[in-house]
Amino acid sequence: MSEAQSLIVDFTQEDNVLQILPRPPLRSSENLGWNGIYVQQHYQPAWETPEYAHIRHMLLIHSPDLIVQAERWFDGRRQQEQFGGGNNIAIVPATVQHQANWNQESPFSLVFIEPNYLIQIARESVTIERIELIPQYAMHDPFVAQLGRSLSAELESSHVGSRLFADSLAIALSIHLIRHYSNWQQPLREDNGGLPQRKLHQAITYIHEHLTQDLSVTAIADELEMSQYYFSRLFKQSIGVSPYQYVMQQRIEQAKNLLRTTSLSVAAIAARVGFSNSNQLAIQFRKFTNTTPSNYRRQL
Structure with missing residues (x-):
């Protein structure tokens, strides 16, 4: 496909989804107010997509219970693959030209990460201004699969606390992607000791004052004038459990x-x-x- 013909899509727009897939998503996180992450559940027939690129990083999380034969192209490089059983994850970085086909109707989830969100987490965890994800054909990653299932479950039972839960998973997922599927090969920066007592008291007070509201990691971290990543990490070090x-x-x-x-x-x-x-x-x-x-x- 020539550069002039390249499709760049935004899956938060249903008309963009229908340029690539025959059916709209069953559910999405569009109206849940999640920060940096967007999730869709799909049930699609056997299909072949056109070549296209996403504006966000995309993780495809396939049902482990159904064996599906597929082919995938990254920037013109083709590979046959099988989903189900052991292999249930594929990673499509933002702006990478991509095409796929599969041989039968199947359920799957798509998890999208905002590139700027991943860069923000990278700055805070590894002090790097630019991070690149590496495309991954069908593979086994139980950690990503579990996070994907947890995020998808929130689409079916949205409730107060959804934003806080999604924030926590988005941070954990971003750190995992940076560690295992990016161009960064060095250990992440470690910080020990937890929050200073004043900051910890401030965080706990804020949580209790807003306990019945749909709290988010972003809101609590902003109150403490800290980054989401450091607040979440140091809060857990301080009291042994995550903010959620x-x-x-x-x-x-x-x-x-x-x-x-x-x-x-x-x-x-x-x-x-x-x-x-x-x-x-x-x-x-x-x-x-x-x-x-x-x-x-x-x-x-």
Whole structure:
């Protein structure tokens, strides 16, 4: 394909998706307010795409339960590949000319990372101004697969806390990509000791004052005048859990207190402690206590 004919697409625009794929996505994170990362779930028939390039870095995460034969081209270099079983990830860096075909209808997720977001994380973690991802044909990467599944699950059960959860995964995914699939070959910078006590107190105070809101790592880090990466890393060093886990812990502790001291319904308690419905409270409550809110109350 000549340079003049090259397709540059933005998958946040449905008409752009339909230039490449026959069906629109089943779900997307478009209206969830996630920072630096964008996720879509697809179910597409056997197909051959035109040659094109994304404006964002793209990770294709395929279902491990279905074997699909495919071919992929990166800048004209063709390779046959198989998805399913062991191989379930492909990485398509932004602006890289790319084409693919596959032989049967299949489900997959697409995770897009903003190039500027990845550069920001690279500056903070390895002090480099330019980072390049290396294209990857179908391969096995359980860490990326798990992150992809977790992000996709958020599309099906969006709730208060979604932004904080997505922020945490976006940072973890970016660090993984820099370490394993970029032109940076040296160890990431290490920082030990956690947050200074004043900053830690400031972070915890801010979290508690905004506990029922859809908190984000960005908002907390901005309050502390720190980068997202360093805040997340040093916060976990300080108290042993990530910002997302800490927020969930505090919401569950509030819920337990209300279950003990009030006759409010589980739905009312869920709303009061920052969950969008009783089902979301029940899911998190079970993770932290191995029981449901109703059972917890009956056992008092």
